[in-house]
Amino acid sequence: LGFLITDFLKHKRDGHFHSSNDLKSFVDGFLRGEIPDYQVSAWLMAVYFRGLSPQELVDWTEVMWKSGRSVRREPGQGFWIDKHSTGGVGDKTSLILVPLVSALADRLLGERRVRIPMISGRGLGMTGGTLDKLDSVPKFQSQLKLEEAYQLLQSQGFFMAGQSDDLAPADRRIYSLRDVTATVESIPLVVSSILSKKLAESIDGLVMDVKVGRGASFKRLDEARALADELLRVGRKMGLKMTALLTAMDEPLGYCTGHAIEMEECAEFLAGPHRHPGLLAVVKRLALEMMQLASRGKLEDALLEAEIDRELQGTEAQRRFVQMLESQQGDWKHFVSRDRTSHLVVECPSPRDGVVATIDAGAIAILLRDLGGGRKTKEQGLDLEVGVRLKKIPGESVSKGECVAELVVQKGADAAYLQRRFFESLSWSAEPVSQAKWILDVMRS
Amino acid sequence: LGFLITDFLKHKRDGHFHSSNDLKSFVDGFLRGEIPDYQVSAWLMAVYFRGLSPQELVDWTEVMWKSGRSVRREPGQGFWIDKHSTGGVGDKTSLILVPLVSALADRLLGERRVRIPMISGRGLGMTGGTLDKLDSVPKFQSQLKLEEAYQLLQSQGFFMAGQSDDLAPADRRIYSLRDVTATVESIPLVVSSILSKKLAESIDGLVMDVKVGRGASFKRLDEARALADELLRVGRKMGLKMTALLTAMDEPLGYCTGHAIEMEECAEFLAGPHRHPGLLAVVKRLALEMMQLASRGKLEDALLEAEIDRELQGTEAQRRFVQMLESQQGDWKHFVSRDRTSHLVVECPSPRDGVVATIDAGAIAILLRDLGGGRKTKEQGLDLEVGVRLKKIPGESVSKGECVAELVVQKGADAAYLQRRFFESLSWSAEPVSQAKWILDVMRS
Numbered sequence: 001l002g003f004l005i006t007d008f009l010k011h012k013r014d015g016h017f018h019s020s021n022d023l024k025s026f027v028d029g030f031l032r033g034e035i036p037d038y039q040v041s042a043w044l045m046a047v048y049f050r051g052l053s054p055q056e057l058v059d060w061t062e063v064m065w066k067s068g069r070s071v072r073r074e075p076g077q078g079f080w081i082d083k084h085s086t087g088g089v090g091d092k093t094s095l096i097l098v099p100l101v102s103a104l105a106d107r108l109l110g111e112r113r114v115r116i117p118m119i120s121g122r123g124l125g126m127t128g129g130t131l132d133k134l135d136s137v138p139k140f141q142s143q144l145k146l147e148e149a150y151q152l153l154q155s156q157g158f159f160m161a162g163q164s165d166d167l168a169p170a171d172r173r174i175y176s177l178r179d180v181t182a183t184v185e186s187i188p189l190v191v192s193s194i195l196s197k198k199l200a201e202s203i204d205g206l207v208m209d210v211k212v213g214r215g216a217s218f219k220r221l222d223e224a225r226a227l228a229d230e231l232l233r234v235g236r237k238m239g240l241k242m243t244a245l246l247t248a249m250d251e252p253l254g255y256c257t258g259h260a261i262e263m264e265e266c267a268e269f270l271a272g273p274h275r276h277p278g279l280l281a282v283v284k285r286l287a288l289e290m291m292q293l294a295s296r297g298k299l300e301d302a303l304l305e306a307e308i309d310r311e312l313q314g315t316e317a318q319r320r321f322v323q324m325l326e327s328q329q330g331d332w333k334h335f336v337s338r339d340r341t342s343h344l345v346v347e348c349p350s351p352r353d354g355v356v357a358t359i360d361a362g363a364i365a366i367l368l369r370d371l372g373g374g375r376k377t378k379e380q381g382l383d384l385e386v387g388v389r390l391k392k393i394p395g396e397s398v399s400k401g402e403c404v405a406e407l408v409v410q411k412g413a414d415a416a417y418l419q420r421r422f423f424e425s426l427s428w429s430a431e432p433v434s435q436a437k438w439i440l441d442v443m444r445s
Numbered sequence: 446l447g448f449l450i451t452d453f454l455k456h457k458r459d460g461h462f463h464s465s466n467d468l469k470s471f472v473d474g475f476l477r478g479e480i481p482d483y484q485v486s487a488w489l490m491a492v493y494f495r496g497l498s499p500q501e502l503v504d505w506t507e508v509m510w511k512s513g514r515s516v517r518r519e520p521g522q523g524f525w526i527d528k529h530s531t532g533g534v535g536d537k538t539s540l541i542l543v544p545l546v547s548a549l550a551d552r553l554l555g556e557r558r559v560r561i562p563m564i565s566g567r568g569l570g571m572t573g574g575t576l577d578k579l580d581s582v583p584k585f586q587s588q589l590k591l592e593e594a595y596q597l598l599q600s601q602g603f604f605m606a607g608q609s610d611d612l613a614p615a616d617r618r619i620y621s622l623r624d625v626t627a628t629v630e631s632i633p634l635v636v637s638s639i640l641s642k643k644l645a646e647s648i649d650g651l652v653m654d655v656k657v658g659r660g661a662s663f664k665r666l667d668e669a670r671a672l673a674d675e676l677l678r679v680g681r682k683m684g685l686k687m688t689a690l691l692t693a694m695d696e697p698l699g700y701c702t703g704h705a706i707e708m709e710e711c712a713e714f715l716a717g718p719h720r721h722p723g724l725l726a727v728v729k730r731l732a733l734e735m736m737q738l739a740s741r742g743k744l745e746d747a748l749l750e751a752e753i754d755r756e757l758q759g760t761e762a763q764r765r766f767v768q769m770l771e772s773q774q775g776d777w778k779h780f781v782s783r784d785r786t787s788h789l790v791v792e793c794p795s796p797r798d799g800v801v802a803t804i805d806a807g808a809i810a811i812l813l814r815d816l817g818g819g820r821k822t823k824e825q826g827l828d829l830e831v832g833v834r835l836k837k838i839p840g841e842s843v844s845k846g847e848c849v850a851e852l853v854v855q856k857g858a859d860a861a862y863l864q865r866r867f868f869e870s871l872s873w874s875a876e877p878v879s880q881a882k883w884i885l886d887v888m889r890s
Binding site for chain 1: 450451454455458481482483484485486487489490491493494622624625626627628
C-alpha cells in the first residue's frame with residue numbers, strides 16, 4: 001500500500017528487483033519534487049553496484065521515456081532513423097551523416113521515405129557535444145519545440161536539435177546527477193539514458209556508435225561490447241530496429257578537435273576530396289548501416305557502398321549541410337567569413353624526423369578543455385573558436401621543423417607551454433606504422 | 446593539487462582508500478555547504494558497498510569527532526565513563542545506570558572519582574530514544590550547552606543531554622542523510638557515528654551495548670559481533686578503555702515500551718523489588734562493566750555484583766534518579782501526578798490458557814509507532830503517553846481472560862483492532878518455556 005522511498009532504496013541496495021510500478025513511482029516522485037536529489041543519487045550508486053535485471057532495465061527505460069512527450073508520429077511518414085554515439089573526441093559524424101544519408105535515401109528510396117529526427121547533447125567530460133559545435137554557427141537555433149521539429153521533418157525530412165524540456169525530462173535531471181556523483185560509467189544507466197531519449201524521437205531504427213579507447217568512457221573492448229549488447233537487447237525489446245558499431249576512440253576522429261573548426265572540417269569533408277581516413281571509414285560505415293535499416297535489408301552492401309561513394313562525389317550532401325543549418329536560422333555565410341582575429345594560431349613544428357605513431361585522444365580532449373573549449377562543470381561557458389587542427393596523423397612521416405598541428409588559442413596564451421602539451425599527447429615511431437583500425441565490430445540484428 | 450569531489454567519489458566507488466586529508470576536505474566541504482547532500486549520499490552508498498579500511502575508519506572517526514568541539518576536560522577530574530546502546534525496544538537502561546553507577550562509584554571509589562557525561566539520541570526507526578523518554582518529564586532541559594554540561598559534571602558528577610549543535614556536527618548531518626538513504630546498516634558508518642560523538646564527551650571509558658535480534662538494526666549475531674569488534678578496535682585506537690556486550694533484542698527490554706510509561710518503569714525498577722528479569726540482567730551487567738573500567742580492574746567481579754545488589758536495595762540510586770531530572774529543570778512531582786485522562790488504558794485479556802513463548806520486539810515497536818509513539822519521519826511529533834505495558838512476559842503462564850498487557854492509547858482509538866495487533870506480536874506454547882538469555886557475550890579488552 002503506497003510507495004516508501006527508503007524501502008525502495010533498501011530493495012536495490014540489497015540486490016532485489018524493482019517492479020515497473022515502483023520505478024514509475026520513483027520517477028514521478030522525483031519529477032514532482034517529493035523525492036530529493038540525495039535519495040536519487042543514493043539509488044544511482046546502488047544501481048552502479050547492483051545493476052538492473054534485464055526486465056528492470058526495459059521497465060526503467062520505458063519509465064524514463066514516458067516521463068515526457070514524444071515527437072508526433074502519423075501513419076505513412078516513412079522510416080524514421082537516428083544515429084547515436086556514446087561520445088568521442090573530434091567526433092563530428094552526426095553533422096555529416098544527416099545531410100549525407102538524407103540525400104542518399106531520398107535518391108535511392110524516394111522523397112522523404114526516410115526521415116532523420118536527430119536530438120543531440122552537449123559535451124561533458126572528455127567528449128565534445130554536437131550541440132556545442134552547432135552553436136558556433138551564428139544564430140543557429142538548437143532548442144526546437146517538438147512541434148517545430150515535427151514541421152522540419154515534414155518539410156525537409158530531418159532536423160538537428162537539443163533535448164527539449166518535455167522530452168525524457170527524468171533522464172535530463174538524472175543525467176546531471178550522475179555526472180556529479182560518479183555514476184556515469186554504469187551500463188544500465190547509460191543504456192536507459194540513451195534509449196529513453198531516442199524512443200521519444202518516435203524512431204523506427206537506430207544505429208549506435210559505441211566508442212572504445214583512450215578518448216571514450218569505456219576503455220576496454222569487452223566493456224564496450226557489453227554496453228552494445230544491452231543497447232541492442234533493450235532497443236529491440238522496445239521495438240527498435242538496431243545495429244551497433246564498435247569503433248576505435250584512441251585517436252581524435254578527424255583532423256580537427258574543437259567546435260567551429262570541426263564545423264569547418266565537416267564542410268571540407270563533404271566537399272572532398274581530402275578526407276581524414278578514420279572519419280571517412282566511420283562515416284561510410286554508419287551511413288551504410290543507417291541505409292541498411294532504412295531499406296529493411298533490401299539493398300546489398302556492395303551497392304550501398306558504391307552509392308555512398310557516389311553521393312560523396314556529388315554536391316547534394318553539401319547543399320543539405322547548409323540547408324540543415326539555415327532551416328534552423330543558422331547563418332553559415334557569416335560563419336565562413338567570421339572574424340578570427342580574436343584568436344591566434346600556434347604552429348607546432350616537429351622536434352624530429354620520424355613517423356607519428358599515436359595521438360592520445362584523451363590527452364587532446366584535456367588540452368582542448370584547457371584551451372577553453374571543454375567544460376569542467378555543467379554550467380561553464382565554452383570558447384567555440386579554440387581547438388587542435390592536426391596536420392599529420394598516425395602513420396604519416398614528418399621531417400624536423402615540419403608543422404604537425406595548429407593550435408587555435410586565446411590571445412595571451414602560453415604558446416610554448418601549449419606546444420609542449422600537444423607533443424606530450426603524441427608518440428613517435430622510427431619504423432613505418434600501419435594505419436589504425438577504426439571499425440572494430442558491427443553488431444547487426 | 447586540491448580536492449576534487451567527483452574524483453573522491455570515484456575513488457571510493459572503485460574500492461580505493463581515502464587519505465586522512467581527503468576525508469577532512471570532504472567533511473569540511475560538506476559543513477561549509479560546498480559539497481551538496483546528493484554527493485554525500487552517493488559516497489555513503491559507495492561506503493555501504495566498499496567499506497572503509499581499518500586506517501580509513503580510524504581517520505574518518507577522528508575527522509567526524511573533530512568537526513566540532515569536545516566537553517572541556519582538566520586534569521584531576523577522575524575517570525569519565527559512558528555507556529551506549531545501538532538501540533533497542535523498551536531499552537531504558539541508560540536512565541537507570543546513570544543514578545545507579547554514580548551512586549555506586551561515589552561509595553566505592555570516592556566522591557566524583559567517576560563521572561558520567563551521557564549524551565543520548567532520539568528514537569528513529571524501530572527503536573526508542575532516551576531523549577524522547579526524558580522529554581515526557583515536564584520542563585526537563587535536554588539541550589545543554591557544553592558549558593552547562595561541564596558544570597553539572599563538576600557539581601554532581603553526571604548529566605543526561607542531547608547532542609548539541611557544536612558536538613560532532615558532521616555526524617549529526619550525515620546521520621540524518623543515512624536514515625533517509627538506506628545507509629544506516631553499515632558497520633563502518635555505525636562505528637564512526639557512535640564513536641565520534643562519544644569522543645566529543647572527552648571520556649576515558651565506554652561500555653557498548655550491542656543489540657541483536659528482531660527489534661535491533663542487526664538481526665544476526667555474527668553481524669552484531671563484527672560491529673562490536675570494530676567498535677572495540679577503533680575505540681582503543683582512539684585511546685578509549687572499552688568493553689562491549691552483545692545482548693538480546695528479541696523481546697522488549699522491560700515491561701513497558703513507550704515514553705512516560707518507561708520513565709515510570711525506571712522509578713519502579715529503582716524502588717524494587719518487582720523488576721523485569723531481562724532489564725535487571727542487562728542493567729546489572731552494564732553496571733558491572735562500567736565499574737570494572739572505572740576501577741581499572743582493581744575490583745573483583747564477585748565483589749562488584751554484591752555491591753550492585755546492595756545499591757539496588759538502598760535508596761541512593763532512587764534519590765539520584767530524581768536529582769538527575771531536577772538538576773536539569775525536570776518536574777518529577779508534576780510528572781508523577783500528571784493528568785492521564787487524555788488517554789485510555791485498553792486491557793488485553795488472554796484468549797486462551799497457555800504459556801507466553803515470545804513477544805516480538807519489532808512488532809511491539811511498530812505497534813507503538815502506530816499508537817502515535819514512534820516516528821515515521823525525523824520531523825514527526827510524538828505522543829509521549831501512549832505505550833504497551835506487559836503484564837505477562839515470555840515464560841509466564843496465563844489463564845484465559847487474564848490480562849496479558851495494557852495498551853495506553855489515544856481516545857477514539859480502535860480498541861479491538863489494537864488488542865488483535867498486540868496478540869499478533871505474541872506466540873504461545875503448550876509446554877513450559879525457559880526464560881530467554883539476555884547477555885549473549887561480553888567482550889572485554
